[in-house]
Amino acid sequence: MKPTLLVLLTAALLASCAPKNDAATTTTETTTTSTDTSDVGTADTSTDTATTDTTDAANDPADSGADSTLTNNDDANxxxxxxxxxxxxxxxxxxxxxxxxxxxxxxxxxxxxxxxxxxxxxxxxxxxxxxxxxxxxxxxxxxxxxxxxxxxxxxxxxxxxxxx
Missing domain, CATH: 2.40.50.140 (Nucleic acid-binding proteins)
Known part of the structure; x- marks a missing residue:
């Protein structure tokens, strides 16, 4: 892999693993296209797309303010x-x-x-x-x-x- 493509793939992977922001709703989409023409007569093209979506229930108008999450240590399914x-x-x-x-x-x-x-x-x-x-x-x-x-x-x- 070319170093530039490797860096872009690494950045996309890290962005998808980033912790969710509880203060706001954020959607990020990254598309990277790379073309390698170092070999005469051939062209290698690759595309990488990563999407990250974090949603804050506190800003959701349908949210009643109840602590209703799977992380609140109760037995509800x-x-x-x-x-x-x-x-x-x-x-x-x-x-x-x-x-x-x-x-x-x-x-x-x-x-x-x-x-x-x-x-x-x-x-x-x-x-x-x-x-x-x-x-x-x-x-x-x-x-x-x-x-x-x-x-x-x-x-x-x-x-x-x-x-x-």
Whole structure:
């Protein structure tokens, strides 16, 4: 390889391995074309294209501000994390737990949401039924709650509760 092509390929490889920038959305595309005509009568041409795309969820208007990522050390799978990241749920700590009334408040990012359950609510993780979940004091437990969020009244109508 010619030294120039080697340098350009190395630069493209390093750019694709660069750490993601959490402050902004950046898309970089690099295309390099090199022609070697040192051999008489032949021409070698090569093209290298590298694309790097980093996205910051904090600048995404669809982001509810919830800490819903696969890197936050919870037990939610990728599908659950995607649902919560799209504003269909929250993860946080249980407060104001009322086992008899089957209600609790979820503290997520220093905001409190009253969680409303129904007979159709699904329970997963450390408790798989409403009786198991509400039969034990869950104060300060870590949970992921999927459902419809009403930001005005700060309520979350739960379709699924995952006890971590």
């Amino acid at each position: 990728a599908s659950e994390e995607m649902d919560m990241a799209m504003g269909n749920g929250l993860e946080g700590t249980v407060t104001d737990f009322n086992g008899t009334g089957q209600s609790f408040t979820l503290n997520e990012n220093d905001a409190n949401y009253a969680v409303k359950v129904s007979p159709e609510t699904v329970y997963e993780g450390g408790a798989t039924t409403a009786e198991e979940f509400f039969g034990t004091d869950r104060a300060d437990a870590k949970v992921a709650v999927e459902g419809k969020i009403d930001e005005t009244s700060k309520t979350l109508n739960a379709t699924k509760i995952t006890l971590n």
